[in-house]
Amino acid sequence: MRFPAMLALLPMALTVSTAAVAQTEPEFSPERIKADVTYLADDKLEGRYAVGNGYFLAAAYVADRFEKLGMKPGGDVEKWFQLVPIRLSDGKNDRTYRAPNVLGIIPGSDPKLKDEYIVISAHLDHIGKGRAGGSDTIFNGAMDNASGVATMLEAARAFATSGKAPRRSILFVALAAEEQGLLGSDFLARNPLIGNGKFVANVNLDMPILLYDFQDVVAFGAEHSTMGPIVSAAAAKMGVTLSPDPVPSEKLFLRSDHYSFVKQGVPSVFLVTGFKNGGEKAFREFEKSHYHQVSDDLSLPFDWKAGAKFAKINYLIARELADTDKAPLWYEGNTYGNRYAKKAPKAPKP
16 A cells, blocks of 8 residues: 555645744644544544554554655655554464554754754554444544644644754654554664664653643653653743652553663653643543543543643653753663663763
């Protein structure tokens, strides 16, 4: 299946001019967040199973958005795509499929820093279709993770329209096959497609709970590197606090796509909305009643303004990571830094 042919199936995407623009303060639109989640969680995408037709439609949609924003293609197949091998078994036979990561780049402007890449990631896939004991058999994945992809796209749009290029390059990537075991992120982390460049930080967006006006964020892994103070300062610009891991027993730092980059020695955080102002209740209720259920769909009472707010925080974090003089460092004595980046320089922990 050729991806460009699929673009004709898409609705008209919200676009911006790719012409040069004067430097301006980016706007973050609840309506655009809603439009992206609405498309990605539509029944016709059949739950975005990583090797299903609906996932390929979703991948084409993201590539179309990147292209209309004037971003630089980051893939090696049809410009925007990196094909990830996925081996599946039906109990009798194994078969290898291919599912695309979708990669778009905002090039850096500093000659000394532009080959250092900040990675902003969100997994695009969900779990597809299945028996649900009723008439609804589609697991739409509106919160998991159409919401993460939509906020990533809004942050990408902010960079593309700001009129101010970042010093470092930024790779925005919609990842395949997270639900099959972080396969898309693992493949990208081991096969970066950036020539002589290198990944220096990853911010991963996975299932932000956009049901309330959040007052804090959690960045799983913030305590392990100098990314923590950067996230805290960026959030503080919006009156939002950085909270510690509220559910350490669930070991969430090990359970999403950022960990693939950690294993390649890249300081990384996994960013979600926090537990303040009703956040804990919203998280617990979603986890109990909607996580990996057919009810994770557009019938949930989304707060689209919270989506725009989350996108802006992501933009501010990425902007600071891209423009700061020094790339993030693991802290001295940190388990993950010592295990996966033994020879890399370390920072003293404050």
